[in-house]
Amino acid sequence: MKREIKKAEGKLGILLPGMGAVATTLIAGVLASRKGLSKPIGSLTQMGTIRLGKRTDKRNPLIKDFVSLANLDDVVFGGWDLFTDNAYETANKAGVLEKSDIEPLKDELIKIKPMTAVYDHKYLVNLTPNNIKEGPTKMDLAQQLMADIENFKKENNCSRIVVLWCASTEVYSAQTDVHATVESLEEGLRNNDPNISPSMIYAYAAVKLGYPYINGAPNLSCDVPAMVELSHRTNTPIMGKDFKSGQTLMKTILAPGLRARLIGLDGWFSTNILGNRDGEVLDDPGSFKSKEVSKSGVLHDILEPELFPELYGNTYHKIRIEYYPPRGDFKESWDCLDIFGWMNYKMQIKINFSCRDSILAAPLALDLALFIDLAKRADMRGVQEWLSFYCKSPQTAQGLPAQNDVFKQLEKLENTLRYLKGEDLITHLGLDYYENELFA
Amino acid sequence: MKREIKKAEGKLGILLPGMGAVATTLIAGVLASRKGLSKPIGSLTQMGTIRLGKRTDKRNPLIKDFVSLANLDDVVFGGWDLFTDNAYETANKAGVLEKSDIEPLKDELIKIKPMTAVYDHKYLVNLTPNNIKEGPTKMDLAQQLMADIENFKKENNCSRIVVLWCASTEVYSAQTDVHATVESLEEGLRNNDPNISPSMIYAYAAVKLGYPYINGAPNLSCDVPAMVELSHRTNTPIMGKDFKSGQTLMKTILAPGLRARLIGLDGWFSTNILGNRDGEVLDDPGSFKSKEVSKSGVLHDILEPELFPELYGNTYHKIRIEYYPPRGDFKESWDCLDIFGWMNYKMQIKINFSCRDSILAAPLALDLALFIDLAKRADMRGVQEWLSFYCKSPQTAQGLPAQNDVFKQLEKLENTLRYLKGEDLITHLGLDYYENELFA
């Protein structure tokens, strides 16, 4: 049942639309890891192990020894941004990393300069860019991007490319007819259809060329039928959307716990304060709506109110994101859960998470890039649901409800790796430990 | 592979050593459910469903329709206590349930009177009991308990019995030679060995008669080789220990989340304030030690510091329980986690859980009683690790590390039920949803 996977040979180019706080934190961390200055903490591909066989077998290889992944030394970063700052300048402005962590990487960071980016004011209202592409049609912009990608690949001598959206959340938009088929989408690109956002142009450019594409924001991007169809035609893996980093990560850790114990939930109030560019962008109601939709969905498939109307049928779920400049990237969330148990008695849980947006997101971006490159080499195409683990709002096969429980997502990821390598899947049954003694 | 399980016919007697807050909350809730006054929220056996087959099959029967479990109408409660109060009096004194929830059950509660209990001041120092057994040896006390059990079974016309320890935490004691074999234990009972605590005498009485025994507190009780051996000889299922209800439940929900994401952990400080009898008992350092040992262990097997020394090798874990009378049963915990991520950047999580001890514990007690009765009818004997889901410090086969991750515990429980009924085990692989389209 084991599958043929091509070796990860040569260089892997990771191209990032959006070279802001997350992207530069990702790049800095990879550079620092290469130099032995820090550990790539939070990254399954770098530090994670995978249990094989029985609990008592004690077989726990590193994931990167179990499956063939691009080595960090073989990764090359590039990308596009609305501002001309190089990665060194951006890392300093972002306020994520200490100066003392950036300086040792200065020479390398300074060389990473963003290519001109695709911009549309309709999809991003609170910023004033200075580094954008011009072109008569969206198709023309897509072709410029394709040229950028191929140039980068050649110049950097890459054998493989992955494109990973790390830019701001776009203003909310719903799926329309233009997103239905490859043909309608290409027609729309040629006609400047207003429903095609910048992130979709990047996705188109990548997938058209057969390069894996990942969407780290809640935009539609590759999550429309036309893009899925294109990914099948070009044998390209795609995945999204929205890095599951702070509050939503916590929610998909905690909600499965409530569900496991059938503890009822009257309400879940979530607020966030943050002061980085992400916060500034989300201060716009349209952008917030994209994020809100992405964040709101996670409770439903975890709690299954259809199965448990008495417990979860009336759950009031409210999410707020507040721009609060004193915090910069040091985001803080406060969650308040009104729960009830045995005989309807009420209880409360409050969670206060002081996190750092980009620090949590960076390893997810790295893992997604390396795993989707694996998928490409394993000849996997279309939606990679097994990477749901990293996404706030995982893309799935049409009509298939997403799995948001972070633990089921991890098991899905791990069992997928075991499956690809022909190992037994883990079920946690474990009756065999007692086999000679359990049954009378 | 499906197993033969005897039907749950006739009445099931649930006998409780310790008829305090947890026990009376359990009883009141079952009575109220029978009368349709409330739902048995938090109980998998009553409200839980189990997914069978694929996600899209939408087969989610109630667990109690999937396997044969004792019906709540067929359950009869009895027990022992150090105080003479009947269940109605105790429920009123315990301060858990509102008067308006107790009154409709008065007639039934008032009839449930505790039998005289086994007491040893060495193992319980902060209380002054008024309803205790006398006898020259511990074996003599065990025989009195066996007589109590058989009388109760006859008088109440029960076909099956389960014994479930709901009493206070005993003072800490470690395993000694007397606990090594059935023979040494019985010798110790006859010789009044000081290392045999009251809860162990209850466990012996139950298992000797072939009745399943569950330990809801952190005492040694049935967690010694002698008791495991006896349970095999008498074909009896046993399990423990310590109901996993409040803070530890939260810990085994959250720690797997950190581990899943490989987020490092510098320290975890946990404090609890509570003002009920449990708090009073735990104000004694010896009793607190039992609890501390039980609560401390959970992080190790979840975080696996051997595999991740950089992440979890120096985790400082400190637990405090503070007697704080203003709170009564309305316990509150505060947890403070010092975590670190990408490039060693530090973050914090704080959790404030305002819970109600007995409200959380009651459904666990019910499920454990009904599931261990199922095990007995399925001819399962010895340690029932598949019920770890309910325990702070799960008993396992000798030498086998416990599984404390609540999600793996639930999967173990569910897959065990699927296994017993011959259904496919769930692995969350899910590649088949994409089978015709996934691979190029």
Place this chain on the structure above:
Amino acid sequence: MKREIKKAEGKLGILLPGMGAVATTLIAGVLASRKGLSKPIGSLTQMGTIRLGKRTDKRNPLIKDFVSLANLDDVVFGGWDLFTDNAYETANKAGVLEKSDIEPLKDELIKIKPMTAVYDHKYLVNLTPNNIKEGPTKMDLAQQLMADIENFKKENNCSRIVVLWCASTEVYSAQTDVHATVESLEEGLRNNDPNISPSMIYAYAAVKLGYPYINGAPNLSCDVPAMVELSHRTNTPIMGKDFKSGQTLMKTILAPGLRARLIGLDGWFSTNILGNRDGEVLDDPGSFKSKEVSKSGVLHDILEPELFPELYGNTYHKIRIEYYPPRGDFKESWDCLDIFGWMNYKMQIKINFSCRDSILAAPLALDLALFIDLAKRADMRGVQEWLSFYCKSPQTAQGLPAQNDVFKQLEKLENTLRYLKGEDLITHLGLDYYENELFA
């Protein structure tokens, strides 16, 4: 220097525009206190003492023994509401008091029926009233109110009347020309000027008749030059505005603490979740603006950024109120303060206040009513700044900055009482305790 104060003889009618949660909680508590069923906790007029003389004199009479206040037995409640429910019905619907606390008062509560109220959709958008006055002009409505008041006074045989606004927050409106003089206001009433809100009509009716008026909400109401002028003409004390109960109370307790220690403040984020009618009304942006303005102002005069630009010149202050139905009246606030100290090092304070809106407001309403009645009997007129202690946004003499520090407000209140009774004012100097020994 002692002033002549008329005795509090006869009955005092307290008339409440708005007989909702706060009003019925106030009434129920007064009735319960009369019957000895509970204590009027939180009320200075009922339980407060006042220190007289030196610390070592141990003279601490009850305030109500020190100055002549209406006795609770002499208080009669009445009022107006947009809904026809009597006080018993409203108390049950409000979800503030337990049924067991309301039942013993049923006979009295049921008799308190609201008179028809003045309503203007422009000022209150989220409710649909069923008990409103009709009239061609606002002056006509004012005259109906005056008739209501005089009828109530006669029927209940009252010697004195106080009118106290306990209704919802009105949509925000700023001061305009119509509010400039008594003449322009009366012209506006006759002409249905849209800038005259319902609460202003109540205020006009009361003050015109010479009855003290208090504004418990953040509306303009009596806080315009015309109303102040009228209060001087009719020798009437007035005061407002907005009961200082939950989060803002906490803010005016804590901010003086930061200011005392010159601890810098980068930001203060305040969010509230509540699910009562107040929450529903404040879900409307216009009503929220009234509240936001009222809540925002308190930091400025406490922190004095003009004096301390390095500490408070850039304080980012953000306030949110979120309608969250699971909570009902059991409001919860979360405050997050980003502070800095010595050498600019940053620290944080977080406060989580689980309070009950109406429980906190009721004693303030009682005190304000009894103290303003005292003011009337002491021949005091116009703005009663000494009652700032109770107000989120205290009314002051034109051009005089408000004092929001709750401790200075209390000292102002207490020293005013001492002044009225000719006692020494307290300065906390206290060098005299050491006089023979302090100086060399």
Place this chain on the structure above:
Amino acid sequence: MKREIKKAEGKLGILLPGMGAVATTLIAGVLASRKGLSKPIGSLTQMGTIRLGKRTDKRNPLIKDFVSLANLDDVVFGGWDLFTDNAYETANKAGVLEKSDIEPLKDELIKIKPMTAVYDHKYLVNLTPNNIKEGPTKMDLAQQLMADIENFKKENNCSRIVVLWCASTEVYSAQTDVHATVESLEEGLRNNDPNISPSMIYAYAAVKLGYPYINGAPNLSCDVPAMVELSHRTNTPIMGKDFKSGQTLMKTILAPGLRARLIGLDGWFSTNILGNRDGEVLDDPGSFKSKEVSKSGVLHDILEPELFPELYGNTYHKIRIEYYPPRGDFKESWDCLDIFGWMNYKMQIKINFSCRDSILAAPLALDLALFIDLAKRADMRGVQEWLSFYCKSPQTAQGLPAQNDVFKQLEKLENTLRYLKGEDLITHLGLDYYENELFA
């Protein structure tokens, strides 16, 4: 009434027994302020203003312009420590200040080397010192200290000296006969009475020489009759004890707020986690007891349970300090208050204060030193109760209850300064703003 105060001319030597985290943070901050690298935030003597006259007068001079205080440029630091590290080494080890804040001060810090210290294992159990004085009697040690002080004064050309205890908390000890009179104390020093702790030897040395002494820890030190008597004989001001910095500061901010509003208090639970040397010392039960006694007392005089038995008669107050190494100096406190209001309804306040011990304490140490030097120049002697503002457990005249309310303490301090300079005391009465209009 204005007093004669000598000008602050020449250099002021501030001598610190205990040159650890607090002391080096104090010194570093003063050096940085002199160089214009940072502001002395949190210091009333440096940044504080004082209101003079009426609110509308807008007279708010800086305190240091209002009374004559030593200029920071004229301050010289020295001291004693149990370890030989110089101030630069200690600042780096203490983990309070960032390296980048210490480096610019290196040259000056490195020169500040501790003199050998007085040590007694009985009073400090968790440390192993390497820099201690030897001597046959405690009197001999006192004389060595006096020689140290006079040498320092001469070498540094100081006109005045202040001694300020910044060392660890000593093991708890109660007052005994040896502390009764100057004579018994001196006899005890000669006889090595075990009830004389190191901090008392420092206090004796300073006061005997007529130099002001301040006690920043909860030890007895100068808080015994013998020391008060000596301070009168030598015309020396003294004050203590225990810097009021983190959780207790918060408590004396919040408790006056509850008391102001007569909100009842069922319980107040306070826990602290900290990982610095202070935490290590307080892990010893004897040292913790000193701290516990100091921290526990503050609620009593603020809440006055004698006056309000229904509100504060049964308040359960529990304080815990937990050594938690992951935190270092970045202490965190969690407070949980169970309060009740109108009709006995219960509410809760929780406070989470992430503070930095030494950052909060340093400005208090500076202010105390400069103000007590002022007292000396104003010919004030004995206990300086007007400096209570800075103390967890303020020393007072015998039999006089302490004032712990931080706002009354501040008013006492400010009115004392106004009194010394012949300005009107502030009472917050403020009726005069309305004088022509208030009374009918």
